Amino acid sequence: MYSIIILTVLGIIGMLGDMLPLKRLFLPVTLLGFALAWLGYFFEFPMHTSLFSFDLISMCFGGVMLVITGISVITVYGYGSFKHGSEPPYTVLALMIFATAGGLLMVAWSHLMMLFLAIEILSIPLYVLVGSQGDRKASQEASLKYFLLGAVASCIFLFGMALYYAGTGSFLLGAVHPHSLVGSAGVLLMIAGVCFKAGVVPFHSWVPDVYEGAPTVITGWMAALVKVAAFGALTKMVGSLSYSVWGLEVMGMAVLTMTLGNVLAVQQGSLKRLLAYSGIAHAGYMLLVFLPVTETSITTVFFYGASYALGTLGVFTVIHILEQSGLSATVDALRGLFKRNKTVTLLWCLSVLSLAGIPPLPGFFAKLLVLMHVVKAHHSGLLWVTFLNFLVGVYYYFRLILYPFTGGLSEESVVLSVWQKVGVVILLILTWGAVLFPEFLLSVF
Amino acid sequence: MTYLETIPSEWYLILSAIVFCIGLCGVLIRRNAMSVLMCIEMMLNAVMLLLVAFSGYYRDFSAQIAVFFIMIVAAAEVAVGLVIFSMMFKKTSSIDLDDWGHLKG
Amino acid sequence: MVTLFLVLSLLTVLSALCVVFTRNLIYSVLSLIVCFFAIAGHYVLLKASFLAVIQVIVYAGAIMVLFLFMLMLMNLNKKAEASKPFSLKVVAVGVCLLVLVALVSIVFLSAPRVCFAPLAPVSGSVSALGPLLFNEYAIPFELTSILFLSAVAGVVMIGSYGKKAKKQ
Numbered sequence: 001m002y003s004i005i006i007l008t009v010l011g012i013i014g015m016l017g018d019m020l021p022l023k024r025l026f027l028p029v030t031l032l033g034f035a036l037a038w039l040g041y042f043f044e045f046p047m048h049t050s051l052f053s054f055d056l057i058s059m060c061f062g063g064v065m066l067v068i069t070g071i072s073v074i075t076v077y078g079y080g081s082f083k084h085g086s087e088p089p090y091t092v093l094a095l096m097i098f099a100t101a102g103g104l105l106m107v108a109w110s111h112l113m114m115l116f117l118a119i120e121i122l123s124i125p126l127y128v129l130v131g132s133q134g135d136r137k138a139s140q141e142a143s144l145k146y147f148l149l150g151a152v153a154s155c156i157f158l159f160g161m162a163l164y165y166a167g168t169g170s171f172l173l174g175a176v177h178p179h180s181l182v183g184s185a186g187v188l189l190m191i192a193g194v195c196f197k198a199g200v201v202p203f204h205s206w207v208p209d210v211y212e213g214a215p216t217v218i219t220g221w222m223a224a225l226v227k228v229a230a231f232g233a234l235t236k237m238v239g240s241l242s243y244s245v246w247g248l249e250v251m252g253m254a255v256l257t258m259t260l261g262n263v264l265a266v267q268q269g270s271l272k273r274l275l276a277y278s279g280i281a282h283a284g285y286m287l288l289v290f291l292p293v294t295e296t297s298i299t300t301v302f303f304y305g306a307s308y309a310l311g312t313l314g315v316f317t318v319i320h321i322l323e324q325s326g327l328s329a330t331v332d333a334l335r336g337l338f339k340r341n342k343t344v345t346l347l348w349c350l351s352v353l354s355l356a357g358i359p360p361l362p363g364f365f366a367k368l369l370v371l372m373h374v375v376k377a378h379h380s381g382l383l384w385v386t387f388l389n390f391l392v393g394v395y396y397y398f399r400l401i402l403y404p405f406t407g408g409l410s411e412e413s414v415v416l417s418v419w420q421k422v423g424v425v426i427l428l429i430l431t432w433g434a435v436l437f438p439e440f441l442l443s444v445f
Numbered sequence: 446m447t448y449l450e451t452i453p454s455e456w457y458l459i460l461s462a463i464v465f466c467i468g469l470c471g472v473l474i475r476r477n478a479m480s481v482l483m484c485i486e487m488m489l490n491a492v493m494l495l496l497v498a499f500s501g502y503y504r505d506f507s508a509q510i511a512v513f514f515i516m517i518v519a520a521a522e523v524a525v526g527l528v529i530f531s532m533m534f535k536k537t538s539s540i541d542l543d544d545w546g547h548l549k550g
Numbered sequence: 551m552v553t554l555f556l557v558l559s560l561l562t563v564l565s566a567l568c569v570v571f572t573r574n575l576i577y578s579v580l581s582l583i584v585c586f587f588a589i590a591g592h593y594v595l596l597k598a599s600f601l602a603v604i605q606v607i608v609y610a611g612a613i614m615v616l617f618l619f620m621l622m623l624m625n626l627n628k629k630a631e632a633s634k635p636f637s638l639k640v641v642a643v644g645v646c647l648l649v650l651v652a653l654v655s656i657v658f659l660s661a662p663r664v665c666f667a668p669l670a671p672v673s674g675s676v677s678a679l680g681p682l683l684f685n686e687y688a689i690p691f692e693l694t695s696i697l698f699l700s701a702v703a704g705v706v707m708i709g710s711y712g713k714k715a716k717k718q
Contacts, residue, residue: 001689008696015703051689091707098700105693113511117690120518121697124525128704131529134711140533144542147529148481151522152472155488158515159465162495166458167660169503171511181660182458185653448595451551455657460559462653464566464585466646471570473642474634479621480575483582486613487566490589493601500674501596509674510687512601516608517694521701523613527620528705534624535711 001052002040003062006033007101014097017090027077027419030093034070037104038063050172051111057298058108060444061232064306065107065225067430068313069100071423072221075317078419079217079324092132095125096221103225107232112161112171112190115233119157119197122229123150126222130214142213149206150196157193160186174240184245191237191246198230198283201257211276216323219272220316223279224309231286231305235298238290251291255385258284262392271319271329274396275312278355281393282308285370288386291377299445300369306441307354307362310434314351314427317420318344325414337404341414345404347424350431356397357390362434365442449501457498465491478533478540482526489519554595562588579617586610598674 010033017026041062047054073096077088102121109115127150131143165171167183196203211219238246261281268274282304289301318337319329321344327333338345354363367390374383416424434441464487471484493512500508530540565588568581586609593602634642683691 004693004696008699011696011699015699050686091703094703095700095707098696098703101696113507113514114690117514117518117693117697120522121693121700124521124697125700125704127525127529128700128708131532131708134532134708137536140529140536143529144478144533147526148472148478148485148542151482151485151526152469152488154518154522155465155468155485155492158489158492159495161511162461162492162499165508165511166454166495166499169499169505171507181656185656448551448597452555456555456559458657459654460562462650462657463563466650466653467563467566467570469649470643470646473645474570474639476634477575479617480569480578483569483578483617486609487569487582487585490586490609493605494589494592497593497596497598497601497674500598506674506679506682507687509598509601509679510683512598513604513679513683514690514694516604518697520608520613521697523616524705525701527616528708531620531624532708532711540624 001047001054002043003037003066003104004101006037006040007097007104009033011094011097011101014090014094017094018087023087026088026090027074030073030097031070034066034073038066048110051114052108053110054108056445057232057235057302058104060302061107061228061235061305062104064228064302064309065100065103068221068224068228068309069096071313071426072096072217074419074426075320075423076217076221078417078421078423079320089132092129092218095129096218099125099129099222100225103229106229107236109233109236110172110174112164112173115237116154116158116161118233119154119194122226123154123197126150126226129218129222130210132218133215136213138213139215140213142210145213146206146210153193153196153203156189156196160189160191160193162186163189173237187241187245188249191234191250194230194233194237195253197226198234198286199227199280200253200283200287201260201280202253204257204261204280204283207280208273208276211279212270212272216272216316216320216329220313220320223275223316224312227279227283227286227312228305228309231283231301234290235301238293239298247291250287251382254284254287254291255382256284257281257287258389259385262389262396266392266396269330271331271333271400274331274400275315275319278393278396279308279312281389282355284389285367285386288370288382289373291374291379291382294373294376296369296373299442300366300373302445303362303369303438303441304366307366307434310427310430311351311355311363314347314431315355317423317427318348318351321414321416321420321424325412331400331403334400334403335406337414340412341416343421343424343428344414344416347428347431348404349401350428352397352400354431356394356401358394360435361431362438362441365438454499454502457495461491461495461498464488464494476542478530478542481542482523482530486519486523489515551595555592558588558591558595561585562592575621576618579614579621582617583610583614586614596674600674600676600679 010030041059073093099122102118105118127147130146131140133139164183164186167180199207258281261277265274265277286301286304289297322333323329354361357363357367374386468484468488472481475481493515496508496512534540562585565581565585569578572578590602590605
């Protein structure tokens, strides 16, 4: 609970940010608060009540989410000081912190009502943040679409919860095993509701529009945070349910998700849409981990989530920097990046290679773990589909790697504000850290 | 005979399934963002009816507390939704979903 | 008792259908209010008196008034909403009917076994729900304040865009 309380206090400080004295202290205090929030887990670990369970899963996924938001807060803050004279957008920062509190709750529930509340605490700030570039039509449209579809998804989740309650008389997933069809139908609807957040086919139609419409700093942050939170919640859900209820459906969704995501990603010219579709494909790979749930599942989904988050944050930070220098987020904007700023190019290449799954970057180990999981499950067809999808992924990511080294549209060097440089350096350090010490992430479970 | 003993629990399941499906249908066929939001509210009410009914059958108040929380969340969601609609309306004087690019919602 | 249930259910379903199939938005809001009142009637029958009151005050009162207010503000009641192509409507209705048939068949294939605990009839009054809400469920109750804080911050942020644009 300490972590949630600390984040709430930080959010309130952010809401009042414009009025507070000592504005210089805002960023250090926020980052210190994030560190304290993570340390807070150790004081009450493990805590199991009928509403919460703060266990190893919530601590690890929560830690990843705090790191994601920490880095994004630094870059958003840096963006504010980039535009001369303008204050950092305190309300945006406050909403990001509140959404993170929701994300932490999404991996710390044991009562279904808490899961619903957590999803909503995560989503409501997101609806607003997606539309926070009020002068751009695409941003408003994305916000509207995300809101309407998200509201329908939470209705579906709730209907599932009500059916589960009708079938079993309980809101605890593990407590009663659903024998009745009504309870099983409820479980499926609840999984569908959470899969919407993760952007799994057939609930993916919001992903490309929202990724494209949202302000780019927000896109990278929400792509990483929501995926980690949703898969953390799914891990907690499927762990306590019998495989026969959801196995077949989840397998179908996983195959559809990765195939459709990759096929559509190949055709995209807009960088943000391309990454959106590839994000859908990554969600498909992560779903494979639950078929069936074994001891290594949690490690795999955690490692995959962390490496995906790192890669996505890096990629979107670079796109944001490109947009800031006056280019639109198309593949062509990458041309000549190497001549303009070498550090940014390094971050771009490392992140894209990690997402593509090239050794020795963390994305490679993540994909290897997924493949090993599929091999163990003895589905030869599934194995081939997964492998082909990995190859398609490598193809379109490689296109992105080559562009920065070709002739450029503009020759002027890319200018960053101090805090943006800090964000880029932190991302580079974390990526190298994951290359050198992957066992640190692999051995926690 | 109390009320709950005369009414089988399936009736409530079916009633709320009907209301939920009508709401879903509305979400699919209406073009105005406002009416879509109203249909979403209707779906939420179907859920709440189901929870309250089974709270009676199981003699368990936790479902009624859950309904209370759903109402809280619904109120917050409506507030956010309406302000998003008004933001759009300021821009284009229309909240017709089909006017807005390729929205499929 | 059974007739009361049937009448209320009929009212609920009919007004729900009205919400979906009337073209005029004001009529749809009004029939949604009727629908919410009918559901509040169900709550009374189920002895959930607190929720029945909340349903009338919060839903039929606050939320629907907000809807009406926005409709009047945007002047949407003047022009009737354009409808989607007929083929799309048929597909949508078909999908929903399929979902409904699936749900109903699930219900009939496996009716949940409801065990009546041999207790005195209970009623969801304020005195029964209050202690539960503020003892066992106090933490989620506090958590909803995060939800409202972020909703308020977000609404103010989005709502102030128009002003900024005018100033510039």
